[in-house]
Amino acid sequence: MVLKRNLHNIDITIRTLIGIALVYIGFIDAGYISNDVARWLLGISGIVNLLAAALRSCPFYALAGISTYQK
Amino acid sequence: MSLRLKLILSFITISLMVVSIFSVVAYISAREYTQHVEQVRLHKSNEHLFEMLDKSQPLLAQLQNIVPHHENRDNVFSIIDASQKKILPGGGFNLGTYLLTEVLAQSKNNEIQQGSFTIGEQEYLWSADQVPDSQYIIANTYLRDSSDISAFFNYVGSPLSTTLLISIWISVWAALLLARLFRQISEKNTQLEYQASHDLLTKLPNRASIGRSVQQAMESAKANHEGLLFCLIDIDALKEINDSLGHTSGDILLNQVTQRLKRTLRGSGHIGRFGGNKFSIMIKHSKTDNAENIRHKLLENFEPIYEIHGHSLYVHATLGIAIFPEHAGSAQELIQKTETALHTAKKLAVDSTIYDASQDNNSAERLRLTHDLRNAIHNEELQLHYQPQFDVHRNEIGSVEALARWIHPQQGFIPPDTFIEIAEQTGLIQSLTDWVLRTAIKQCAEWRDMGKYLTVSVNLSARNLHDETLGSQISNLLHYWDIAPDKLCLEITETAMMTNPAHAKKLLKELDNLGVRLSIDDFGTGYSSLGYLKQLPVDELKIDKSFVLNMAKDENDASIVRATVSLAHDLGLEVVAEGVENQVSQDQLSRMGCEYIQGYHIARPMPCDKLTEILIPVEKNNDAQPDKIPVNARSGNL
Secondary structure (H helix, E strand, O other), X not given: OXXXXXXXXXXXXXXXXXXXXXXHHHHHOOOOOOOHHHHHHHHHHHHHHHHHHHHOOOHHHHHHOOOOOOO | OOHHHHHHHHHHHHHHHHHHHHHHHHHHHHHHHHHHHHHHHHHHHHHHHHHOOOOOOOHHHHHHHHHHHHOOOOOEEEEEEOOOOEEEEOEOOOOHHHHHHHHHHHHHOOOOOEEEEEEOOEEEEEEEXXXXXXXXXXXXXXXXXXXXHHHHXXXXXXXXXXXXXXXXXXXXXXXXXXXXXXXXXHHHHHHHHHHHHEOOOOOOEOHHHHHHHHHHHHHHHHHHOOOEEEEEEEEOOHHHHHHHHOHHHHHHHHHHHHHHHHHHHOOOEEEEXXXXXXXXXXXXXXXXXXXXXXXXHHHHOXXXXXXXXXXXXXXXXXXXXXXXXXXXXXXXXXXXXXXXHHHHHHHOOOOEEEOOHHHOOOOHHHHHHHHHHHHHHHOOOOEEEEXXXXXOOXXXXXXXXXXXXXXXXXXXXXXXXXXXXXXXXXOOHHHHXXXXXXXXXXXXXXXXXXXXXXXXXXXXXXXXXXXXXXXXXXHHHHHHHOOOHHHEEEEEEHHXXXXXXXXXXXXXXXXXXXXXXXXXXXXXXXXXXXXXXHHOOOOEEEEOHHHHHHOOOOHHHHHHHHHHHHHHHHOOOEEEEOOOOOHHHHHHHHHHOOOEEOOOXXXXXXXXXXXXXXXXXXXXXXXXXXXXXXXXHHHHHO
């Protein structure tokens, strides 16, 4: 499946920042959240965001027919 | 608020509610569980205390001695005398009144003794146990730490808020997805609704939609006592343009007509596409006086030339107009009356007509007549009259033409043209022809039995030429009454033969094979090709009466008749002249060599019994045949 770009640069930047923050909290520094399950969930969310930012395409956007690209 | 925003907000609310409910339930459960754990611990401490007691020593003294040594923050004891219902000195708990009430209340019911009570802000948990084999009860009390709750939230807070965050995230996505699905569905619906109610080419409302609009407009017109004009425009040239220039050109024409109509009406009327080449226009608040004006305005649309693919075309249109409340009382009726007006305009070959009840062939009157005709044919209420044809060479009545007559019980004489047209249009013609054939052939047999073997002519309609059973039916009838085939003559109008030449030719061949005579009726009024007529197996020509009527005065008509007779003879056909009304014409026709003469000068069409009366005396006077049937026997037969 070819992923069509649907993310604007601002969108990508926000996702990257959120993604890095969540991965940091989730997997790197366990000091913020003591609960393991919560950390894992946050970490995975972070990875999903980073992936979408890297691909410049959000699968949910594609499903929902939304695009922030060129808008 | 857009659907998307609504969905996002409601989904976020739902996820917040779910997380809140979950938190409350978790908190309550955690609190109950910790209470249970604490109470079990308090019971255990009590039992531990009892184990240290020596049964040989006085119990109360021992208790009062041991208890203070075992008290700490988590275990505060009270010694209760169950029989005296009071707290004895020795325990460290100083809020005994509450405890006493609680413990005694439960001990009465022999329940497991544990519970809690609140004094001010402080909650106390307690577990009480009876000292074995005594009236003493030891109640162990624990002051619950209020920091328990904050500890609980400290512990579950971060997973809960993470869950909340993720559930909000997921619900926003779900909301977006649903919004998209809803939008797609509603777009599809709108599209389908549009397609169902509009013509896709011209983007105008279609017939179903027009019907609804007229219905609505009529309801409001009725309520406000206003008029409503409905007009149908038939683009006559569309089929030709489609055939000659292609359907794309036809489509362009339809669009151009739409644009022009829109410009003319400027929003004052509702345009619709009623059917293939028909447009409809509905104008509200219209009075009969306006109709003329509107008709002219609409017709003006078609005056300028249409340019299509470089072709300049003059497009002719026909209009039919009907008005509420003058012409119709319901929407369906209004549309129907408009259609009638349009048909009338086409029939009269005029640009337009406004509905006129007197020209309406589909009126209730006609409908009733159709119904009555059906009954009349079924009940054999029609009469068959016979008009004699004079055989010039033999100087006698050689044949008769059978003509159907209808005397309506209420309305009296109905002209044959009227009821035959109804029969043709309603498909009754087949049963009508059946009846005429049966009656005429039977009559022919009766006359033959009386000694007068006449040829009987029966008229066939264009519709009969499509009846494939006609040949076998005639053959059966002839066989049944034992009539020689050449004593039956079938008259078919020139126009009927030309409507579907291939079909006519096939049927005529079949009839010719039976041996019946075939005659071309009303010859000279149609546009038949002589080349074609030559191929048909006909035996005679009937010259139309319009020529014969005037031939005494008009030399041109006389020439036409002369030429026709000569032409027919050259083709080997016999000639019947209709409409002979005077001796001059009869003499002229005899000189021309015409074989048979028919008309008022010879005899009018008459009922069979009257004709029988005429035929037989004529025979007696002129004919040498002696074997005549007595008059009384004849009338008995008829």
